[in-house]
Amino acid sequence: xxKTMYQKIWDAHVVNEGENGAAALIYVDRHLIHEVTSPQAxxxxxxxxxxxRCPKKTFATMDHNVPTRSRDLALAGExxxxxxxxLQKNCAEFGIKCFDLADEDQGVVHIIGPELGxxxxxxxxxxxxxxxxxxxxxxxxAFGIGTSEVEHVLSTQTLQQKISKTMLINxxxxxxxxxxxxxxxxxxxxxxxxxxxxxxxxxYAGSTIADMSMEGRMTVCNMSIEAGARGGxxxxxxxxxxxxxxxxxxxxxxxxxxxxxxxxxxxxDVGAKFDKVINIKAEAIAPQVTWGTSPGQVVNVDAAVPAPxxxxxxxxxxxxxxxxxxxxxxxxxxxxxxxxxxVFIGSCTNGRIEDLRAASVVVKGKEVAQGVQAIIVPGSGxxxxxxxxxxxxxxxxxxxxxxxxxxxxxxxxxxxxQLTPGQRCAATSNRNFEGRQGPGGxxxxxGPEMAAAAAITGxxxxxxxxxxxxx
Amino acid sequence: MTPFTMLTGVAxxxxxxxxxxxxxxxxxxxxxxxxxxxxxxLFHEWRFTDYEGTKENPDFILNKEPFRRAPILxxxxxxxxxxxREHAPWALYDHGFRCIIAPSFADIFYxxxxxxxxxxVTLKSDEVDELFAVSAFGASGLIAVDLEKQVVNxxxxxxxxxxxxxxxxxxxxxxxxxxxxxxxxxxxxxYEAALAAQKPWVI
Numbered sequence: 001x002x003k004t005m006y007q008k009i010w011d012a013h014v015v016n017e018g019e020n021g022a023a024a025l026i027y028v029d030r031h032l033i034h035e036v037t038s039p040q041a042x043x044x045x046x047x048x049x050x051x052x053r054c055p056k057k058t059f060a061t062m063d064h065n066v067p068t069r070s071r072d073l074a075l076a077g078e079x080x081x082x083x084x085x086x087l088q089k090n091c092a093e094f095g096i097k098c099f100d101l102a103d104e105d106q107g108v109v110h111i112i113g114p115e116l117g118x119x120x121x122x123x124x125x126x127x128x129x130x131x132x133x134x135x136x137x138x139x140x141x142a143f144g145i146g147t148s149e150v151e152h153v154l155s156t157q158t159l160q161q162k163i164s165k166t167m168l169i170n171x172x173x174x175x176x177x178x179x180x181x182x183x184x185x186x187x188x189x190x191x192x193x194x195x196x197x198x199x200x201x202x203x204y205a206g207s208t209i210a211d212m213s214m215e216g217r218m219t220v221c222n223m224s225i226e227a228g229a230r231g232g233x234x235x236x237x238x239x240x241x242x243x244x245x246x247x248x249x250x251x252x253x254x255x256x257x258x259x260x261x262x263x264x265x266x267x268x269d270v271g272a273k274f275d276k277v278i279n280i281k282a283e284a285i286a287p288q289v290t291w292g293t294s295p296g297q298v299v300n301v302d303a304a305v306p307a308p309x310x311x312x313x314x315x316x317x318x319x320x321x322x323x324x325x326x327x328x329x330x331x332x333x334x335x336x337x338x339x340x341x342x343v344f345i346g347s348c349t350n351g352r353i354e355d356l357r358a359a360s361v362v363v364k365g366k367e368v369a370q371g372v373q374a375i376i377v378p379g380s381g382x383x384x385x386x387x388x389x390x391x392x393x394x395x396x397x398x399x400x401x402x403x404x405x406x407x408x409x410x411x412x413x414x415x416x417x418q419l420t421p422g423q424r425c426a427a428t429s430n431r432n433f434e435g436r437q438g439p440g441g442x443x444x445x446x447g448p449e450m451a452a453a454a455a456i457t458g459x460x461x462x463x464x465x466x467x468x469x470x471x
Numbered sequence: 472m473t474p475f476t477m478l479t480g481v482a483x484x485x486x487x488x489x490x491x492x493x494x495x496x497x498x499x500x501x502x503x504x505x506x507x508x509x510x511x512x513l514f515h516e517w518r519f520t521d522y523e524g525t526k527e528n529p530d531f532i533l534n535k536e537p538f539r540r541a542p543i544l545x546x547x548x549x550x551x552x553x554x555x556r557e558h559a560p561w562a563l564y565d566h567g568f569r570c571i572i573a574p575s576f577a578d579i580f581y582x583x584x585x586x587x588x589x590x591x592v593t594l595k596s597d598e599v600d601e602l603f604a605v606s607a608f609g610a611s612g613l614i615a616v617d618l619e620k621q622v623v624n625x626x627x628x629x630x631x632x633x634x635x636x637x638x639x640x641x642x643x644x645x646x647x648x649x650x651x652x653x654x655x656x657x658x659x660x661x662y663e664a665a666l667a668a669q670k671p672w673v674i
Contacts, residue, residue: 015655015658015659015662016655016658018637020636021635021636021637022636022637023635023637025652025655025658025659027659027662027663027666029673036501036502036556037555037556037557039503039504040504040505040506040557043504043505043506048649050649053659054663056674057674064501065502077502079502079503080502082502082504083502083503083504086504120672120673123673128555128557129554129555130553130554130555130579143579144555144579145555145579145582146555146556146557146560146579146582146583146586147506147557147583148557148583148586148587148648149582149583149586151649152648152649152652155649155653156649156652156653156656156659157659157663158652158655158659160637160648160651160652162635194489194549194552195489195548195549195552195575195577198549198575198577198578199578225553225579228549228552228577228578229578230578251672255671255672256672258670258671258672259670259672262670294489294491296489315488315547315548316488318486318487318488319487319488319489322487412493412498412554413498414498414499414501414502431491431493431553431554433491433493433494433553434493434494434516435493435494435497435516436493436498439497439499439516439522
């Protein structure tokens with residue numbers, strides 16, 4: 001029987017079938033950990049007297065609450081400093097490789113996994129972070145877990161799992177100028193809703209996806225959780241193999257040849273059955289921007305803020321009313337008339353080198369609007385070094401941007417990069433929840449080019465118009 | 472983990488959809504290395520009017536009697552969406568919630584709750600509406616949850632719910648799930664031996 005890629009990876013990882021309604025035990029090939037969701041797991045191991053079963057399959061970094069102005073831990077505050085140093089101690093005690101702040105390859109966990117070649121096709125990859133689906137861009141089954149599950153993986157190298165339903169999202173055609181992978185995934189979330197894929201693993205396919213770089217594919221898979229999905233994945237192809245070849249942890253020599261041969265068998269078979277299929281035309285997708293407090297509250301950038309009454313469902317209506325109140329917006333005003341105070345470019349969604357290159361093209365030779373704070377937070381030490389090699393840092397700094405060290409930063413504002421109450425931000429991150437970027441802060445999610453354009457104009461900006469007018 | 476069998480009490484109605492884990496426990500309270508003490512920060516932004524959490528918002532449901540210490544939370548669609556932080560169920564449990572009833576829950580949050588002994592009951596939207604009506608009776612609006620029978624009793628009506636058999640057993644017995652998985656240690660050994668032979672690049 002023809003199989004989906006998800007089914008193939010699942011089958012290859014079953015350690016024990018679930019009998020009598022029990023969950024199956026699934027083997028975990030790669031486990032990524034960070035400072036915020038792991039300390040209690042290590043504590044659990046110590047209390048129970050358990051060891052880490054395969055410490056070489058777990059990789060650690062610190063990203064969520066690290067300071068980005070400098071690497072001085074005093075800036076992080078006492079509680080964050082404790083979490084950061086605790087991770088170092090735990091890794092040393094249990095024999096786990098840690099890309100700590102002193103390591104030049106430290107960075108956002110979902111950025112360093114792929115760039116070091118730790119992430120590979122066909123693997124089951126988990127992390128105590130909901131944006132783990134990022135790694136699915138390589139044709140792996142990757143998903144976020146809680147701290148109890150982190151402990152479970154550390155001690156057994158497996159997870160108890162029930163098989164998910166499968167959803168195929170085909171995107172075909174050519175994206176218009178100014179439309180990015182971020183717009184594709186925001187459009188999808190707007191279309192199917194923030195719980196539209198709950199219980200499913202999504203496979204993204206079609207010519208639009210195939211035409212994307214690995215980095216674009218990661219942006220798409222990254223936000224699968226924002227549609228409720230367990231994971232998002234894309235079949236590996238030559239783009240994937242080219243990206244991976246020669247990376248630090250990628251297979252070498254004969255292993256590389258054998259690995260690629262195996263990876264080529266992973267794609268969904270012709271005729272494989274999905275529980276749900278959605279077809280999207282690339283030409284229908286315009287640059288997107290969120291207006292509300294949920295990623296599904298999104299519109300085309302040239303549209304107006306919708307009226308709550310325009311939603312059919314009464315629950316959606318009340319959600320829209322709450323969102324407008326929190327966002328201090330009135331229905332009917334044009335999105336491009338909304339002024340912003342802060343611009344944040346970074347995160348596991350859009351903190352990679354291609355994102356920074358795209359943003360730098362927009363800001364080159366221009367100036368950040370008066371009164372706007374604009375920050376660039378590279379996703380990793382490697383992204384930062386590459387950008388500096390290309391002179392992107394100089395472009396940004398000349399335009400009035402702040403050039404920071406790697407970390408999650410203002411995506412979730414656990415460090416000192418926070419909005420103050422009432423401030424409004426154009427952000428390349430993944431969540432516009434109430435208070436996400438700081439208590440009382442207001443977030444508009446956009447792609448890196450539109451965030452850069454917003455920094456220059458001081459308001460939400462249609463990148464197509466901006467590029468046409470050159471301002 | 473404390474077993475969950477039966478529970479009777481009032482249910483605090485939280486009438487919002489897409490309640491995310493950032494709202495359940497904001498990020499500034501995640502900087503701890505223990506599992507305890509998160510309850511006082513539960514729903515911080517909605518529950519308090521000041522950043523320090525000293526001034527209660529009188530309009531928020533958990534600041535009203537008899538819901539301050541309600542053991543059941545009534546919610547709307549997609550409860551627990553967003554971040555995977557297990558601090559959310561830790562905060563809910565620490566505050567005193569043992570059961571949440573909603574039309575749907577986010578996936579990771581669901582797993583996290585089960586592992587902390589919190590029963591999540593999924594009912595149809597119109598059934599949840601009926602329970603919201605029951606909660607409007609305040610202290611007399613008691614709701615009884617029976618996990619063994621998989622039924623919620625309220626206002627003389629029975630609402631049956633489904634739950635995966637394994638999750639049910641874990642909750643009823645308060646099972647140590649790592650201990651349960653470790654009974655298959657032999658099979659994990661076999662899997663790893665085969666993996667090393669067939670896919671040596673997966674070190």
